[in-house]
Amino acid sequence: MRKLKNEELDRLTLETFKSATKTKLVVILDNVRSLHNIGSVFRTADAFLIEKIYLCGITAKPPHKDIRKTALGATESVAWQYVEHTSDVVKQLKKEGYQNIAIEQATKAIMLNEFEIKKDEKYALIFGNEVKGVDQEVVNTCDEVIEIPQYGTKHSLNISVCAGVVIWNFWSKLNP
Secondary structure (H helix, E strand, O other): OOOOOHHHOOOOOHHHHHHOOOEEEEEEEEOOOOHHHHHHHHHHHHHOOEEEEEEEOOOOOOOOHHHHHHHOOHHHHOEEEEEOOHHHHHHHHHHOOEEEEEEOOOOOOEEHHHOOOOOOOEEEEEEEEOOOEOOHHHHHHOOEEEEOOOOOOOOOOOHHHHHHHHHHHHHHHHOO
16 A cells, blocks of 8 residues: 555646536535634535535635635635625525525534435535534524534534535535
8 A cells, every 4th residue: 555646646627626517515604713714614615526615704705825725725616705694695595495504503403414415405504603603593594403413522523624524424425
């Protein structure tokens, strides 16, 4: 066994990425304050061919050196848009046929491993602020709330880790 060289990884070019069929997922960042978390979510979105990222509220926008440092160019490949109010994006995506899902700990939340992902659905995954989570007003407008099961003492994951877990789960079920 040997590690692969970069030229053996069969990476898409920027042009090929932009024209590739995307996973029926969009990501919404609701008031995410850490520039490194934002950049990390861009990288994850690139890895799994996510349609678009919506940056809302206080979430910073590219170009920014601290986002770029973590994103490693993914801000150029992944489509993104800034919208001031997260609830506006959720309402618009609902009109476009997306199922809006807050990733949050809440009453009546469905555990990620128990959520049934349907291949014919389009999904918008909403990730919230590092301290306050997804704003309650946004949760109120969502179709579902999903929680990642956790068994330790902290019961919270960094938003970039949370996004990686949830996006991978959805991608693996939408793209077998």
